Amino acid sequence: MSLLALTACDGSRSATPPGVTKFTTIDFEHVADYSAKDLPPYFDDTVTSLDHSPAASAIDNRVATLGRVLFYDLRLSTNDRASCAACHQQALGFTDSMRFSNGISTAATTDFHAMRLGNLRYWKPGTTFWDRRAASVEAQASHPFHSLVELGWGGAAGGFDALIAKMRATAYYPELFAWAFGSATITEPRIQQALAVFVRAMVAHSSRWDAGYARVFSSTAPDRALDRDLANFTPQENRGRQLFMTSTGKGGAGCSACHLPPTFALAADARSNGLDAGETRLFKAPSLRNAGLTGPYMHDGRFATLAEVVDFYDHGIQEGPALDARLRQGGRPQRLRLGDADRAALVAFVMTLNDSVLITDPRFSDPFRR
Structure with missing residues (x-):
């Protein structure tokens, strides 16, 4: 079934494509709400003033849903072994119980302990990693892909060009990108944005x-x-x-x-x-x-x-x-x-x-x- 057949006159996606349904539980007609609504009253302007989210990466439910798929997809590593979630596990507060995490191989580990991700959006400088080396969550999202230890696409592996070619060949990413962004084009900035929107939606307020x-x-x-x-x-x-x-x-x-x-x-x-x-x-x-x-x-x-x-x-x-x-x-x-x-x-x-x-x-x- 073509992309065109699944696109309504207003440009919205009217049904979940078979490729998306075959591999994921994502339902285009029932999209989760990732907006930070129904927060406690003490999450007021004293809190929102600390939010580093750029206007261009405001919460969009479709983009966040794409970010969720990207976050968990083992196929985004060179050998289908690692994902963002492999080091940032939901049940552990999006961190890892290991001191240093494995990526595509158990023979190598990361240099830093995996950080918890809840309320990451409320660090006003917006820099990420323990040593603040990435200027934003969007910039940070690229680092694991380029890492030879984490997702493995650095050096001879071909970088984002090789990653994107692999994503284009899947039955679900062209459909998901078209649904989230209006076209099936897969780019590094779009990957960055989707992951950043998803991670910034992780607001902890129910303890x-x-x-x-x-x-x-x-x-x-x-x-x-x-x-x-x-x-x-x-x-x-x-x-x-x-x-x-x-x-x-x-x-x-x-x-x-x-x-x-x-x-x-x-x-x-x-x-x-x-x-x-x-x-x-x-x-x-x-x-x-x-x-x-x-x-x-x-x-x-x-x-x-x-x-x-x-x-x-x-x-x-x-x-x-x-x-x-x-x-x-x-x-x-x-x-x-x-x-x-x-x-x-x-x-x-x-x-x-x-x-x-x-x-x-x-x-x-x-x-x-x-």
């Missing part, structure tokens, strides 16, 4: 913390009521919440100065966290949403557990030119010296940020018929 905070939130309350105990929390979780939200000058751990509620994404002006002495690189970190689902943690996965992460921020931060000023006390790296109970309370609080909705949402699940 136990959200359920409790929604009951006390007030935009006019001091500190937006972040200092209030939550009725659905245990005493330990509320102690952890208090430490997280309270500055070090007032007896807290000051975590929220860098990991901004309600998205728990990193502050735009954050620098490095002192993992190594003498560090000159500026790092970024993912949102803490779903951080409790699995380790390891940090750009190199050096910490296996959240308890180790808390221990580091308590007494392990190292001096260096790139160290964030919020991690200093008296001109030196901070030493909180929290007791065992308070460190355990911080871990308990971070666990309340796990979002069971995002990790089970069918809109972000594998669309392929395996």
Whole structure:
């Protein structure tokens, strides 16, 4: 059946082509809604002001649906073995339980630990990767394809020209691109846009913390009521919440100065966290949403557990030119010296940020018929 036969007079696609149906569960007549609607009231202008989404990549349900297919498709690797989802697994908060991920071969691994993707859109600078080397989510989307370790299209493999030739030969990509963009032309910018739209749609806002905070939130309350105990929390979780939200000058751990509620994404002006002495690189970190689902943690996965992460921020931060000023006390790296109970309370609080909705949402699940 031709593309023309499936195109209505207004240019819209009227039925799902057989090739799309054979390989995927995508239904052209019942398209998932990827817009960020029905968000809690505290996802207000204080949050949207941090959104780095370019106007050209506004949420479009068809483009996001194409992005979902691209994200999960093993055929987009040179040997049909790897995909974006292989390293960014939905059930784990779109990260990997391995310290470094495999791509097209188990003989090689990535250089950095796979980042969680929830609330990625709320990092105002818009740069991506731990070391901020990509200027945008769109630019980042190309890197795994060019990597000889991840999807394998670098060097002699032929790059995007070879990838696109492989995609054109499938029964579903020409149809999907025509449906999403109005023509069957497959290009690197279109691939970038579709993946970026899909990933930016991953907004986490349905944790136990959200359920409790929604009951006390007030935009006019001091500190937006972040200092209030939550009725659905245990005493330990509320102690952890208090430490997280309270500055070090007032007896807290000051975590929220860098990991901004309600998205728990990193502050735009954050620098490095002192993992190594003498560090000159500026790092970024993912949102803490779903951080409790699995380790390891940090750009190199050096910490296996959240308890180790808390221990580091308590007494392990190292001096260096790139160290964030919020991690200093008296001109030196901070030493909180929290007791065992308070460190355990911080871990308990971070666990309340796990979002069971995002990790089970069918809109972000594998669309392929395996």
